[in-house]
Amino acid sequence: MNPRAGIALALAQIRAQKLKSFFAVLGVIIGVMFLIAVVSVVEGMNRYITEDFARQVYGLNTITVRRVPEINFAGPSEWREWQRRPRLRFEDADAIHEQLGLPALVAVESDADAVLEAEDGTEVKNVWLSGASADYFRIMEHEIARGRLFTPPEDRFGIPVVVLGHEAAEKLFGSRDPLGRRVRINGFPFRVIGVLEQEGSLFGFSLDRRAIAPAHSPVARMVNPHGIVDRIVVRVSDAQLIPLAKLRLEAIMRSRRGLRPNDGNNFVIETSDEGLSFWARISRILYIAFPGLVSIALVVGGIVIMNIMLVSVVERTREIGVRKAIGARRRDIILQVLVESATLSGLGAILGIAIGIGLAWLVRALSPLPAVIAPQWIAAAVLLGVGVGMIAGIYPAARAAALDPVVALRHE
């Protein structure tokens, strides 16, 4: 008997017992569903992180000096050590600017949440407010849509001007022209000089609900204690200069902090690679831990299928006797049971894939997590389902093949 006829037979069998078949493959459905859903989200994250996230958070060809890592898994003791670290200062940025000796832009940036209020009283809360150097825009590739950016002299003299993100401008002023208007940031008046290009969102966090003012303007007091900055960002002209620039930054900072050769750094120097390696770590953990969970579901699913197939073999004892009487060999019977079990489980896998894709879509629609359906994982899931069915079918198939035809024909 060829496998195609076997599959047709198996499908007829499954159609005749839909509910029972469904419960038989529930384990496989669940296992495959989670496999596909999680893998889709992880793949989506992967693509997102490598393509968008690294650029938006860290900037391209940029190096960031911070007190603690931007993204971290710190334990309590590590956290306590970090809290004792000295904070970065404006002077650190000046020293880097003077001593780096490479073609580079250097900027400081500090941020905080703020409430913005237009002249007519319209309030926008939870705005991402930055106090930054004038070069910050070029380093982060923030493009201006309307108006202008602030200049180095405006920063130096602390002029209260502000560049708004697309969403912040829209929320404050609606269809009116925001340029030249006054806006109160945490109650302090600023003049709007520009609006940035729309940037979209990152994990549901709007990149356009923001305001960027000169670091030395009155925002300085809103974002940090006097003289302190959150980070210093450095953009070199060429990616090949990054390793050298990192070494020099480290040397400059260590000497400024008076660290001895045996002391560890009490600051961090990050590039977009650090963000990527952090993500690589998470996804590696997922890829290691996850197959364990999926295999548990599949093993349980396999055991259920095996039992269902055993019952099915017993129920069809007489049929097996008839098949043997008209010439089915052991291998024909074995193949029949295996094909049926593999078809059942394969169908379960397909159902699991469909639900998994649905779940991934749901995650994408309802949460900021991206999701990408990867065809190679779908193929793997189908193979997995079929494989589980095959393995689960071995024992029932052997039992069926071993039936004595005379006894089987007399069954019932």
Place this chain on the structure above:
Amino acid sequence: MSASRNHAIIRTHALKKDYVLGAEIVHALRGVDLVIDANEYVAIMGPSGSGKSTLMNLIGCLDTPTEGEYWLDGEPVAGLPDDELARIRNREIGFVFQTFNLLPRATALHNVELPLIYGGIPRRERRERAQAMLERVALADRMHHRPAELSGGQRQRVAIARALVNRPSILLADEPTGNLDSQTGAEIMALFDLLHGEGQTILLVTHEHDIAEHAHRAVTLRDGLIASDQLRSVPALGS
């Protein structure tokens, strides 16, 4: 044809079959010598428990004897491995059972195709042969019906078509009319007569005399031994 007429299809020598039932051994067959030639039409009779079905199963290669020898078409069969017996059942034997034993979910056509599937016959030929066989048992218009949609007589005719589709050396029928009313039983027996007339060798188990009368030879079993073996005075082939 005439050369094969006296050729022995079935030859058994001192065929014995014991069943072990707990501590007890049942001697179902105690030494049966039987020769059946090509184109014979033999009825096996005897009271219940006399070993008719056991003999039938041995001749049909569904079971192996405890002792003794058996040649099918000149080939020694006793002691062949499982798969070899399956091949013989597929090519040489056609079974008809009292309870029809059709696959309930398969159409008449598929039921008849089944032996050809296991015989490795290609799809087209399979289909054609199965259709031709169903036409011969007058079921051309019922090919796509499932057993539940057929009457008892029709089911048994499907079973007969299935038994014959591989052109077996011998047709084995165990109480083929046992589950049918007498009218339908008579139709089935008429079909057997027709098949025999066309040269088919038939071995029929029955305990009913009027059924046995269709055969030209009656072998009676008693307690696992042949008690009598009589040729009937019914007219032989063709006359």
